[in-house]
Amino acid sequence: MATDRLGLYVHIPYCVRKCNYCDFCSLPNGGAQVPEAYVDRIIDEILSYSGRVSTPVDTVYFGGGTPSLLSSTQMARIVYTIRKSLNISPHSEWTLEVNPGTLTKEKVDAFFNLGFNRVSLGLQSIHENEMKTLGRIHTFDEFISSYNMLRDAGFGNISVDLMYGIPHQTLASFKKTLDTVISLSPEHISVYGLIVEEGTPFYQWRESLPLPTLDEECDMYELAGRQLAVAGYEHYEISNYARDSYRSRHNSLYWRFGEYIGVGAAAHSFFAGQRYFNTDNVDDYIASSGISVTQTPESECDLEYEYAMLGLRLKEGISLSDYESLFGHSFIDGKEQIISRLEEAGLLTLDGDRLALTEHGFYLSNSILVEIL
Ligand code: SF4
Incomplete structure (x- = not known):
C-alpha cells in the first residue's frame, strides 16, 4: 500500500x-x-x-x-x-x-x-x-x-x-x-x-x-x-x-489511508506498509536513539477496518472499487440489508461506486460505524 x-x-x-x-x-x-x-x-x-x-x-x-x-x-x-x-x-x-x-x-x-x-x-x-x-x-x-x-x-x-x-x-x-x-x-x-x-x-x-x-x-x-x-x-x-x-x-x-512518518514522543507512523509508534514516556523517548519504535502487529482485517473507518469520515466516503482492489473482496457483500436500512433512515448514501455518510450520519458516525464495520 x-x-x-x-x-x-x-x-x-x-x-x-x-x-x-x-x-x-x-x-x-x-x-x-x-x-x-x-x-x-x-x-x-x-x-x-x-x-x-x-x-x-x-x-x-x-x-x-x-x-x-x-x-x-x-x-x-x-x-x-x-x-x-x-x-x-x-x-x-x-x-x-x-x-x-x-x-x-x-x-x-x-x-x-x-x-x-x-x-x-x-x-x-x-x-x-x-x-x-x-x-x-x-x-x-x-x-x-x-x-x-x-x-x-x-x-x-x-x-x-x-x-x-x-x-x-x-x-x-x-x-x-x-x-x-x-x-x-x-x-x-x-x-x-x-x-x-x-x-x-x-x-x-x-x-x-x-x-x-x-x-x-x-x-x-x-x-x-x-x-x-x-x-x-x-x-x-x-x-x-x-x-x-x-x-x-x-x-x-x-483519512485517505496515505503513509506518514511520525517523530517525537508518542508519534505514530504508517510507513512502508507498517504501522509503528514511539514511546509516550518523554524521558524514555529522549534517552532512546535512532528510530526507536514499537511495531503494531496488524492483520489484514485491521487494515480493512481502518481504511473504511477513516474513509467514511470524509464527505465523499469510500470508493467500493478501490476497496475491492486493495483487499480483494467486496465491502458491501453481506451488508446489503444494513446499508439499505441506513439509507432509508437518511444516514448513509450509496451512489454508484461511493458509500458515504450523510450530514446527519456524520453526527451518529460512531454507532453507524459499529453497525457497518
Ligand atoms: S494540555 Fe491543552 S493545549 Fe496542551 S495538548 Fe492538551 S488540550 Fe492541547
Missing part, C-alpha cells in the same frame, strides 16, 4: 499547563522553553530517516502539546534538518499548531520565514467561563491578538479549533462563538465534541460536571453544520470545515 506522497508529523509534548480534558501526550512546563535534549532527540530521529525515504514529503505537521513553545532557533534547527534529510515537495503544506498566548511577533515572523504556510489555532470557545472550565491558558483577547499577529506576518491559511459539549455551554453561547469566529473569516474551522477521557480531571469530576445533554450536543453539532454552510464552508469531514480549497492536506492524508 505504498503511496506516492508522504506526510511528516513532529510531536512537541509540552504545554504551559495541562487542560482539564486533555489525554494527549503533553507535559505541563509552565511556559518554559522546550528542553534542548528533546530538540536534539527529534533531530536525531529525523536524521535516522535520511537516505531511507525517497517518497516526496507533501505535508509537514508540527502538533502537540504546544509546538509554538519552541524558540525560533529550536524551530530553525528542526526545519533545516527536515529539509536536508527528506525529499520535500516544492508546494508542500507546513502546518504549525499554536496556542494563543504563546506567540511573540519575533516568533511569528521567524516561523513564517522558515516556510510554515498554515496555522492551526486552538480557541475552543470565546467565553471566559467555558475556557476557564476547560483549563485553557488564554483569554479571547489573547486569541485575537495571536490571530492578528499571524495575519500581519502573512499567514493566508489559518484554521481555528472550536469545541461543543463544554460544561456550562448552551446553544446560545455556542452560536455566539461560531458567529464570532465566522466573522474573522479563517480559511478552515474544526469543531470537535468534548469527550470526557479516563485519567483526566474531567473524568474525576464527571458526576458533577454541568455538561450539556446529548440532545443539546446534537443541536450544537447541527447548528455548526448549518451556520458554516451558510458562511461558505464545506463540511468535508466529520469535524472539519473548509472554505474554497483549504482542506487540511495533512489530515486528509490520514
